[in-house]
Amino acid sequence: MILSTKGRYGLKAMFELGLQYGNGPIPLKIIAERQNIPENYLEQLIAILRKAGLVKSVRGAQGGYLMQRSPEEVTVGQVLLALEGPMAPAECVADPEAPKCKLASGCVTRGVWEKINNSIHNVIDTMTLQNMIEDQVSSIEKE
Amino acid sequence: MILSTKGRYGLKAMFELGLQYGNGPIPLKIIAERQNIPENYLEQLIAILRKAGLVKSVRGAQGGYLMQRSPEEVTVGQVLLALEGPMAPAECVADPEAPKCKLASGCVTRGVWEKINNSIHNVIDTMTLQNMIEDQVSSIEKE
DNA sequence: TAAATATCCGACTAAATTTGTCCGATGACT
DNA sequence: AGTCATCGGACAAATTTAGTCGGATATTTA
Numbered sequence: 310m311i312l313s314t315k316g317r318y319g320l321k322a323m324f325e326l327g328l329q330y331g332n333g334p335i336p337l338k339i340i341a342e343r344q345n346i347p348e349n350y351l352e353q354l355i356a357i358l359r360k361a362g363l364v365k366s367v368r369g370a371q372g373g374y375l376m377q378r379s380p381e382e383v384t385v386g387q388v389l390l391a392l393e394g395p396m397a398p399a400e401c402v403a404d405p406e407a408p409k410c411k412l413a414s415g416c417v418t419r420g421v422w423e424k425i426n427n428s429i430h431n432v433i434d435t436m437t438l439q440n441m442i443e444d445q446v447s448s449i450e451k452e
Numbered sequence: 453m454i455l456s457t458k459g460r461y462g463l464k465a466m467f468e469l470g471l472q473y474g475n476g477p478i479p480l481k482i483i484a485e486r487q488n489i490p491e492n493y494l495e496q497l498i499a500i501l502r503k504a505g506l507v508k509s510v511r512g513a514q515g516g517y518l519m520q521r522s523p524e525e526v527t528v529g530q531v532l533l534a535l536e537g538p539m540a541p542a543e544c545v546a547d548p549e550a551p552k553c554k555l556a557s558g559c560v561t562r563g564v565w566e567k568i569n570n571s572i573h574n575v576i577d578t579m580t581l582q583n584m585i586e587d588q589v590s591s592i593e594k595e
Numbered sequence: 596t597a598a599a600t601a602t603c604c605g606a607c608t609a610a611a612t613t614t615g616t617c618c619g620a621t622g623a624c625t
Numbered sequence: 626a627g628t629c630a631t632c633g634g635a636c637a638a639a640t641t642t643a644g645t646c647g648g649a650t651a652t653t654t655a
Contacts, residue, residue, distance in 0.1 A: 310455065310532075312541045313642065317561065324560045336601060344560075350644050356603075369652020370600040385564055389453075398455045417467045417487075418460065420587050421528055421579060428571040436564060444563045456613065479630060493615050499632075512623025513629040 316393040318346045319354045323388050324445075326364065327380035327438040334366070334373030354392065361391035380442060386433035396433060402426040459536040461489045462497045466531050467588075469507065470523035470581035477509075477516030497535065504534035523585060529576035539576060545569040 321344040329335045337355060341348035355374060358364040365377045376383065389396050397403035399422040401410060410416035464487040472478045480498060484491035498517060501507040508520045519526065532539050540546035542565040544553060553559035 310536045310539045311543060317542060320561050368602045372601050393453045396453045399460060400454060417588055418463050424575045425572060428575050429568060432567045432571045445560055511631045515630050
């Protein structure tokens with residue numbers, strides 16, 4: 310079930326933007342180098358994040374990207390939602406509007422999907438980019 | 453991130469086999485009808501489950517499939533692992549043998565993937581097919 | 596003003612995965 | 626012998642993944 314590179318690269322890129330928060334724009338090239346992501350591909354991913362309102366851009370020389378909101382206000386879940394779609398095991402638990410399974414016997418797997426969905430969202434909707442940054446700092450201190 | 457039909461169909465099929473446990477083999481056709489799964493496709497999926505040691509088969513007339521072990525002994529995680537591969541957000545937390553991310557800065561997302569991985573496995577590795585069956589029974593009683 | 600920097604936009608593509616379908620062979624029961 | 630049912634492999638359309646590339650646009654700097 311491994312996530313695609315969209316989500317994996319994208320979260321790394323958002324982490325770099327979070328580190329830089331408050332210090333003006335950072336160009337894509339730097340992010341791509343630091344996180345070892347193909348620059349041209351990252352360009353597509355950051356466009357998605359921009360359209361999702363998580364990132365804003367400054368064009369031209371000395372330009373680059375910045376977080377739209379502060380790292381405390383952005384959760385891992387918001388980033389993954391933009392890039393991977395709903396982080397749910399099945400449509401029926403991803404979207405409250407989703408059509409109910411139309412089996413006469415009732416859906417026998419829905420309970421499982423709900424439990425998985427809740428456990429995932431319990432993590433990704435509470436963890437912010439700020440938390441990621443703090444975790445990183447404290448893990449470096451330990452060395 | 454929605455799971456593929458492999459996992460979704462496969463778990464429904466295993467549920468049917470669990471219901472039938474102890475009563476001899478049940479043909480694929482019946483399972484496909486009850487759970488509204490294309491029979492020819494389910495044939496492929498059940499072959500995977502058979503090779504994973506979760507299901508055994510009886511050929512010929514009055515044949516069909518049965519669970520290899522009892523529903524108490526089979527977890528949702530085992531079924532999903534066979535059909536979807538590791539239920540982890542990233543390779544590095546799916547497999548302890550996986551090569552470490554080789555970034556000088558260290559992997560900044562690993563902590564997130566570990567938390568997600570743990571929360572998923574906390575659900576799928578403790579929930580058995582027997583649990584699913586019991587949940588289904590009690591939800592029917594409520595009506 | 597020209598050059599350099601950097602985003603923006605869309606087109607393109609190879610490869611893999613998904614979601615099946617189909618068919619013939621094999622084995623077992625009646 | 627006939628029927629039921631699994632077994633195995635081939636085939637394929639559609640989608641997704643994981644990029645690559647080129648040119649247009651905007652901004653700063655020299």
